[in-house]
Amino acid sequence: MSVQTQNAAGNCSDCPIRHRAVCAHCEKPELNELESIKYYRNFEAGQSIIWSGDKMGFVGSVVSGIASLTQTMEDGRTQMVGLLLPSDFVGRPGREGSPYDVTATTDVVMCCFRKKPFEEMMARTPHIAHRLLEMTLDELDAAREWMLVLGRKTAREKIASLLSIIARRDASLSSGGPVGTLVFDLPLTREAMADYLGLTLETVSRQMSALKKDGVIQLEGKRHVTIPDMGRLMEEAGDDTDGGMLG
Amino acid sequence: MSVQTQNAAGNCSDCPIRHRAVCAHCEKPELNELESIKYYRNFEAGQSIIWSGDKMGFVGSVVSGIASLTQTMEDGRTQMVGLLLPSDFVGRPGREGSPYDVTATTDVVMCCFRKKPFEEMMARTPHIAHRLLEMTLDELDAAREWMLVLGRKTAREKIASLLSIIARRDASLSSGGPVGTLVFDLPLTREAMADYLGLTLETVSRQMSALKKDGVIQLEGKRHVTIPDMGRLMEEAGDDTDGGMLG
DNA sequence: CGGAGGGTTGATCATCCTCAATCGACGTGG
DNA sequence: CCACGTCGATTGAGGATGATCAACCCTCCG
Numbered sequence: 001m002s003v004q005t006q007n008a009a010g011n012c013s014d015c016p017i018r019h020r021a022v023c024a025h026c027e028k029p030e031l032n033e034l035e036s037i038k039y040y041r042n043f044e045a046g047q048s049i050i051w052s053g054d055k056m057g058f059v060g061s062v063v064s065g066i067a068s069l070t071q072t073m074e075d076g077r078t079q080m081v082g083l084l085l086p087s088d089f090v091g092r093p094g095r096e097g098s099p100y101d102v103t104a105t106t107d108v109v110m111c112c113f114r115k116k117p118f119e120e121m122m123a124r125t126p127h128i129a130h131r132l133l134e135m136t137l138d139e140l141d142a143a144r145e146w147m148l149v150l151g152r153k154t155a156r157e158k159i160a161s162l163l164s165i166i167a168r169r170d171a172s173l174s175s176g177g178p179v180g181t182l183v184f185d186l187p188l189t190r191e192a193m194a195d196y197l198g199l200t201l202e203t204v205s206r207q208m209s210a211l212k213k214d215g216v217i218q219l220e221g222k223r224h225v226t227i228p229d230m231g232r233l234m235e236e237a238g239d240d241t242d243g244g245m246l247g
Numbered sequence: 248m249s250v251q252t253q254n255a256a257g258n259c260s261d262c263p264i265r266h267r268a269v270c271a272h273c274e275k276p277e278l279n280e281l282e283s284i285k286y287y288r289n290f291e292a293g294q295s296i297i298w299s300g301d302k303m304g305f306v307g308s309v310v311s312g313i314a315s316l317t318q319t320m321e322d323g324r325t326q327m328v329g330l331l332l333p334s335d336f337v338g339r340p341g342r343e344g345s346p347y348d349v350t351a352t353t354d355v356v357m358c359c360f361r362k363k364p365f366e367e368m369m370a371r372t373p374h375i376a377h378r379l380l381e382m383t384l385d386e387l388d389a390a391r392e393w394m395l396v397l398g399r400k401t402a403r404e405k406i407a408s409l410l411s412i413i414a415r416r417d418a419s420l421s422s423g424g425p426v427g428t429l430v431f432d433l434p435l436t437r438e439a440m441a442d443y444l445g446l447t448l449e450t451v452s453r454q455m456s457a458l459k460k461d462g463v464i465q466l467e468g469k470r471h472v473t474i475p476d477m478g479r480l481m482e483e484a485g486d487d488t489d490g491g492m493l494g
Numbered sequence: 495c496g497g498a499g500g501g502t503t504g505a506t507c508a509t510c511c512t513c514a515a516t517c518g519a520c521g522t523g524g
Numbered sequence: 525c526c527a528c529g530t531c532g533a534t535t536g537a538g539g540a541t542g543a544t545c546a547a548c549c550c551t552c553c554g
Contacts, residue, residue: 071395074487079398081391092384099388129376136383137339141346143390144328148318150397151326151445155510190533198398200511205534222533240321402542437501450542452502469501469550 010040010111020087021061021111022135025127037117043067043104049090050102058112059091065108066187069100070195080196082139085169089135093119106187150198153238158197159207160237163217167227182227190222211236257287257358267334268308268358269382272374284364290314290351296337297349305359306338312355313434316347317442327443329386332416336382340366353434397445400485405444406454407484410464414474429474437469458483 012018012031023034040063043049049067050056062084069082081100084090090102090110122128149161170184186193190208194201211217216236218226227233234240259265259278270281287310290296296314297303309331316329328347331337337349337357369375396408417431433440437455441448458464463483465473474480481487 069391071391073395073399073485075485077399079395081394094381095384100391123373126370126373126376129373129380133376133380133383134341136380136387137342140383140387140390143387143394144316144318144347147328147390147394147397148320148326150394152320152324189531201533202512202535203510205532206510209534238320238322436499447543448501449503449544453542456502 017087060112063109264334307359310356
């Protein structure tokens, strides 16, 4: 795995997540100050970024790749409680440790700030605190959406919900195109999907096969997914499309 | 139900949630400004505070009573996604509408601020924005804790988890005493517990009976609960007490 | 007295979990 | 080059947990 720091003396203005991350509202002088306290770090797929309970010396943003937040019980049952995509923030200013494990699901590049200087800067810079509040509210919405999935949806609906979330995110990143055929690669193993959805990996596998058999999705290999009809998928997810979104 | 405004010309310095609510860090001049834009509102048990999708004209704090956030699917399945206790904040500055229904579970008194003036004041008052960020991070932690409960715990563990949360909250409010016999009244119906836990009300009832038969809890009537051994309850919840907390 | 709301309990059934065998792709070492 | 082990995934058989449907209880209140 290339351990190159792809943006080593990285210039914030070239940053791919510049306008979505915690620094989104910052102006040039603020960006300059952030640049002076930031550094990049690479994590390989599977590697732990933070252990639950550890003191965190840094906070930062995911620049590329995917990381996950998970909680684990003593007997080994685990539940994923968050999926961190590029521009998502890691760490909580004002808190000592992390209550969850943070793990790199794919190779990950992070833009890190030492915690103390970042907190001090945040206290002086309402832009940053405000953006962080916005992002935290978004995460809260996502978590609560997920509580409905975990608590009330069937296995089939859970799978369809996860696929539709990933599909929509990919659509917004790439084409931005409207409702047509969507194609993407699953960034998660069956086991990670199970941990996300509160299922076993066998059930995930069975429901993926069932959705494929019923023509809701097409699979090439294990990861490459084609969605011929997004509306159909959303019906399967139980998220109704307001009754059919005529174009 | 008495519709008296128990604090009508309410003085913030007498407020029971003064040091825990969004105004916790405010000094006298700020409190004075808040007083000038606040008003109290009463809701009866069962009454809706905000409907999902509605525009919110106000934000505010729960002063007394309990409210719940719920999401509902088209076919009627519902999941509670938050429980609002005294001092908890309702509404999201910067957002138009609420993504969930907010309902009074018991009679509720709210301290409301009109949204616009509150937002303007927040922009000028870092104390408030900072406190709101803290509170939002706490809510996020609670939501994620709950995702583990919903996704991975058995019915019995779910009930025990809910009881232990309510018990601990009550303990922190009243005695603050350590591990002894805890007594409290359930603020939720069996149906509300079921909506919280992603169960049916029959399963809730059965598991309550089972925990009673096994001596984990004692019941007087349907709502009055005694916990003879908090450690035992937490074992049942799967939240291990670090391995047995010897005194 | 009768009805409504909340709660309990029982019988049965579906869903999803558990345990287990098997498969295919890939990489390593003989 | 092929045998082997590993890892992720699929599929099957059987069983447990919790949902569903239904009867019934208790208390409050008009």
